[in-house]
Amino acid sequence: MALDYATLELLRQNHPAWRLLCAHHAPLVAGFLHRVFIVPNVRNLPQADLVEALEDELFALREQLGDEAFPGSAQSYLNDWAENDKGWLRKFYPAGTDEPHFDLTPATEKALVWLEGLTERAFVGTESRLLTLFELLRQMSEGSQTDPQVRIAELHKRRSDIDAEIARILAGDIPLLDDTGLKDRFQQFLQLARELLTDFREVEHNFRTLDRRVRERIALWDGSKGALLEEIMGERDAIADSDQGKSFRAFWDFLMSQSRQEELSRLLEQVLSLPPILAMCPESRLQRVHYDWLEAGEHTQRTVAKLSEQLRRFLDDQAWLENRRIMDILHSIENNALAVREAVPSGGFTTLSETSATVELPLERPLYRPPLKTLITEMALDEGDADVDTAALYAQVVVDRAELTRNIRQELQGRSQISLAEVVTRHPLRHGLAELVAYLQLAGEWPETVVDDEVQEKVSWQLGTGVMRQATLPRIILLRN
Amino acid sequence: MMNVADTNPGYFAKPLHELSSVLVPLLKGVLYREDNPGLWGLLQKLQASVRDYVAVLGLELMLDEAEGYAFLRSRRDDEEDAPVAIPRLVARRQLSYPVSLLLALLRKKLAEFDAGGGDTRLILSRDEVVELVRIFLPAGSNEVKLIDQVDATLNKIAELGFIRRLRGQGQMIEVRRIIKAFVDAQWLADFDKRLAEYRQQIAEPPEETDV
Numbered sequence: 001m002a003l004d005y006a007t008l009e010l011l012r013q014n015h016p017a018w019r020l021l022c023a024h025h026a027p028l029v030a031g032f033l034h035r036v037f038i039v040p041n042v043r044n045l046p047q048a049d050l051v052e053a054l055e056d057e058l059f060a061l062r063e064q065l066g067d068e069a070f071p072g073s074a075q076s077y078l079n080d081w082a083e084n085d086k087g088w089l090r091k092f093y094p095a096g097t098d099e100p101h102f103d104l105t106p107a108t109e110k111a112l113v114w115l116e117g118l119t120e121r122a123f124v125g126t127e128s129r130l131l132t133l134f135e136l137l138r139q140m141s142e143g144s145q146t147d148p149q150v151r152i153a154e155l156h157k158r159r160s161d162i163d164a165e166i167a168r169i170l171a172g173d174i175p176l177l178d179d180t181g182l183k184d185r186f187q188q189f190l191q192l193a194r195e196l197l198t199d200f201r202e203v204e205h206n207f208r209t210l211d212r213r214v215r216e217r218i219a220l221w222d223g224s225k226g227a228l229l230e231e232i233m234g235e236r237d238a239i240a241d242s243d244q245g246k247s248f249r250a251f252w253d254f255l256m257s258q259s260r261q262e263e264l265s266r267l268l269e270q271v272l273s274l275p276p277i278l279a280m281c282p283e284s285r286l287q288r289v290h291y292d293w294l295e296a297g298e299h300t301q302r303t304v305a306k307l308s309e310q311l312r313r314f315l316d317d318q319a320w321l322e323n324r325r326i327m328d329i330l331h332s333i334e335n336n337a338l339a340v341r342e343a344v345p346s347g348g349f350t351t352l353s354e355t356s357a358t359v360e361l362p363l364e365r366p367l368y369r370p371p372l373k374t375l376i377t378e379m380a381l382d383e384g385d386a387d388v389d390t391a392a393l394y395a396q397v398v399v400d401r402a403e404l405t406r407n408i409r410q411e412l413q414g415r416s417q418i419s420l421a422e423v424v425t426r427h428p429l430r431h432g433l434a435e436l437v438a439y440l441q442l443a444g445e446w447p448e449t450v451v452d453d454e455v456q457e458k459v460s461w462q463l464g465t466g467v468m469r470q471a472t473l474p475r476i477i478l479l480r481n
Numbered sequence: 482m483m484n485v486a487d488t489n490p491g492y493f494a495k496p497l498h499e500l501s502s503v504l505v506p507l508l509k510g511v512l513y514r515e516d517n518p519g520l521w522g523l524l525q526k527l528q529a530s531v532r533d534y535v536a537v538l539g540l541e542l543m544l545d546e547a548e549g550y551a552f553l554r555s556r557r558d559d560e561e562d563a564p565v566a567i568p569r570l571v572a573r574r575q576l577s578y579p580v581s582l583l584l585a586l587l588r589k590k591l592a593e594f595d596a597g598g599g600d601t602r603l604i605l606s607r608d609e610v611v612e613l614v615r616i617f618l619p620a621g622s623n624e625v626k627l628i629d630q631v632d633a634t635l636n637k638i639a640e641l642g643f644i645r646r647l648r649g650q651g652q653m654i655e656v657r658r659i660i661k662a663f664v665d666a667q668w669l670a671d672f673d674k675r676l677a678e679y680r681q682q683i684a685e686p687p688e689e690t691d692v
Contacts, residue, residue: 348575
């Protein structure tokens with residue numbers, strides 16, 4: 001890419017990463033997103049969790065900088081950052097949940113990586129990178145060599161090198177890497193391991209772009225139907241057959257084998273226990289970096305599978321042709337609807353089949369019952385003068401449902417299910433029955449619950465007077481979404 | 482046409498309770514794979530028996546593997562030579578003009594959304610829906626009234642089962658993909674025809690048919 005004035009000007013206006021660096025609140029945005037997404041290697045967060053984390057962050061900042069810093073609410077900031085004119089977060093609805101989720105956009109990640117790179121490194125290893133480059137060149141030249149003679153000659157040469165090395169070790173001369181060599185390689189390993197994790201978001205983003213491009217091309221098709229069908233057939237595996245798709249698949253197949261993962265674990269453990277490496281104080285997460293890769297890879301894998309499936313569905317020729325026809329008809333409908341908008345038709349205008357059969361059996365109807373007569377005793381109401389303590393009327397408690405929801409979520413972070421009684425045991429009731437009822441209400445709205453009438457559970461709480469109360473209810477199990 | 486009495490009902494060959502556990506929910510409404518994968522699997526297994534059974538009731542099974550939904554529909558009465566017209570088990574419901582129009586617009590939105598790629602769930606805020614219908618209503622309508630009207634229309638459509646309101650997300654709706662099966666090209670073409678006729682009626686003075 002040429003970095004001339006016009007290109008850069010465009011980039012500064014349009015690229016989310018640069019916009020982030022220019023933003024007035026850049027330290028807040030970058031710091032917060034780095035903390036919640038990059039550090040724990042998370043790829044999607046429910047809105048409620050993210051809002052909560054941001055509220056805490058804003059609260060801490062306002063403590064330091066005064067109340068007028070950051071006037072917006074956490075929710076409004078998040079929505080703003082996900083808007084197209086910012087493009088720092090991707091907001092989406094995963095299948096099976098009504099809550100929006102967020103993930104970083106690749107651009108944000110680039111900005112964050114660049115910011116991380118601003119701190120100076122103690123030393124810059126060059127040797128290991130030269131070796132890596134050399135190795136890559138060798139792979140390419142060998143991998144493209146078709147002449148068997150040349151390849152065999154190369155293998156012979158390597159065999160004699162290995163033989164020589166074996167002879168040296170047998171003779172008691174073991175060449176070792178010195179500390180500098182180790183540090184140099186470790187630094188490169190760190191950098192590549194991080195970059196690999198970072199790349200996954202971009203890989204996913206590329207897949208999405210690919211998908212969109214195929215759809216656009218099909219949607220704007222104006223050739224013949226036959227040619228279109230041919231085109232569609234050709235595009236069915238567009239995603240899997242792209243360079244991006246093939247490269248990702250190769251990576252995935254390599255990493256997925258059990259023996260490779262064991263080998264990676266073993267090597268990591270051994271390397272991380274070397275004294276010179278220990279002296280560099282690597283993060284403890286490194287021990288499990290290949291699991292992070294797996295997780296990120298799996299996420300990408302799922303995205304790709306979903307995109308491929310959707311693309312196939314979209315390209316299903318019948319559905320596709322129907323869609324085109326629908327667009328034509330709708331054009332005409334809109335045209336007509338505009339013409340009649342000052343006098344819209346009233347009453348029933350169209351008919352549509354219901355989605356269910358109407359089965360009404362005569363015997364299902366309830367028999368006639370004489371209505372109950374309510375007897376009203378007539379008596380005049382007098383104003384009472386009893387001296388009642390009205391304090392109870394003013395001592396209303398408010399149960400914070402959001403807090404209860406957080407309690408349940410918090411418990412479900414560490415496991416996939418929990419019974420309501422356990423939640424209450426871990427978060428004792430402070431408002432007694434009212435709070436328990438609120439919990440039951442939440443359980444009723446919880447996306448996935450199991451109620452086991454066979455098992456009775458007891459819940460107890462203490463009243464302000466010190467009396468213990470106990471309630472018995474069927475076991476209600478809340479599952480993680 | 483085959484006489485119903487001659488068909489060999491294969492649906493008694495299967496354990497009856499299995500068949501019942503699929504048929505009853507189907508008669509009561511749309512079956513979604515994501516809501517109940519177990520039941521969906523059973524339906525796939527018993528598909529042939531279900532088809533035989535509902536045919537007796539004058540219904541046919543519509544099962545969309547790709548979209549993951551199934552429902553029953555009255556058989557299109559192509560065979561007018563049927564001795565007696567069977568009363569319809571699946572009722573047809575009258576829809577007002579605003580409901581019809583919004584259904585059509587939501588269907589359009591879904592088609593555009595599918596062409597955009599990326600996601601299968603079309604989720605709109607009420608404000609977006611208001612913007613969708615605004616230009617088709619008399620100019621200068623009162624904003625509050627307009628929003629109330631859109632809300633009422635959305636409630637009707639939710640009742641029909643084509644949208645659902647998202648839990649805990651104020652004013653967000655999801656357009657359910659089942660709308661594709663009902664608001665199809667045929668229905669839209671009928672709606673368009675009716676609308677064109679109506680436009681003719683109210684056009685004053687009555688003009689010659691224009692193209």
